[in-house]
Amino acid sequence: MSLYERIYLLAEQIPPGVVTTYGDLARIVGGGCDARTVGEAMNAIPKDRAQSVPWQRVINAQGGISTRGLVQRQLLEAEGVVFNQRDRTDLRRFGWAGPSPEWCAAHGFIPLPPRDDASAEQLSLF
DNA sequence: CGTATGACCATGC
DNA sequence: GGCATGGCCATAC
Numbered sequence: 001m002s003l004y005e006r007i008y009l010l011a012e013q014i015p016p017g018v019v020t021t022y023g024d025l026a027r028i029v030g031g032g033c034d035a036r037t038v039g040e041a042m043n044a045i046p047k048d049r050a051q052s053v054p055w056q057r058v059i060n061a062q063g064g065i066s067t068r069g070l071v072q073r074q075l076l077e078a079e080g081v082v083f084n085q086r087d088r089t090d091l092r093r094f095g096w097a098g099p100s101p102e103w104c105a106a107h108g109f110i111p112l113p114p115r116d117d118a119s120a121e122q123l124s125l126f
Numbered sequence: 127c128g129t130a131t132g133a134c135c136a137t138g139c
Numbered sequence: 140g141g142c143a144t145g146g147c148c149a150t151a152c
Contacts, residue, residue: 035134
């Protein structure tokens with residue numbers, strides 16, 4: 001299984017109405033995978049996976065959209081994700097906690113460390 | 127194999 | 140908060 005396929009398998013676990021970041025997916029994949037690589041993978045989703053990979057739920061660490069145009073934002077808003085006046089979403093509210101530890105263990109992924117209140121407090125976007 | 131490229135990110139003004 | 144840098148790493152040529 002190629003690296004990109006692992007990234008797609010992981011991205012398919014993101015439920016509707018939440019978002020995650022390139023960097024978080026990279027950390028869950030592990031093995032030196034980094035945020036740019038996840039971005040590359042999202043840019044290269046094969047046709048047969050286009051319907052199963054929720055690429056729109058992957059955004060940057062600032063809570064913003066990295067793609068051009070309005071498509072991604074509109075898809076997210078249709079799922080209930082709210083953006084503020086500076087085109088950012090609150091990752092504390094809409095950020096995905098990652099797959100369950102059981103799922104990670106079953107597929108060889110690394111669970112995302114829980115975000116503590118201290119690190120989550122720095123952004124009061126709303 | 128070296129080089130360039132990019133849906134990125136942490137850091138330091 | 141914005142902006143510039145350097146680092147990161149898989150692909151494509």
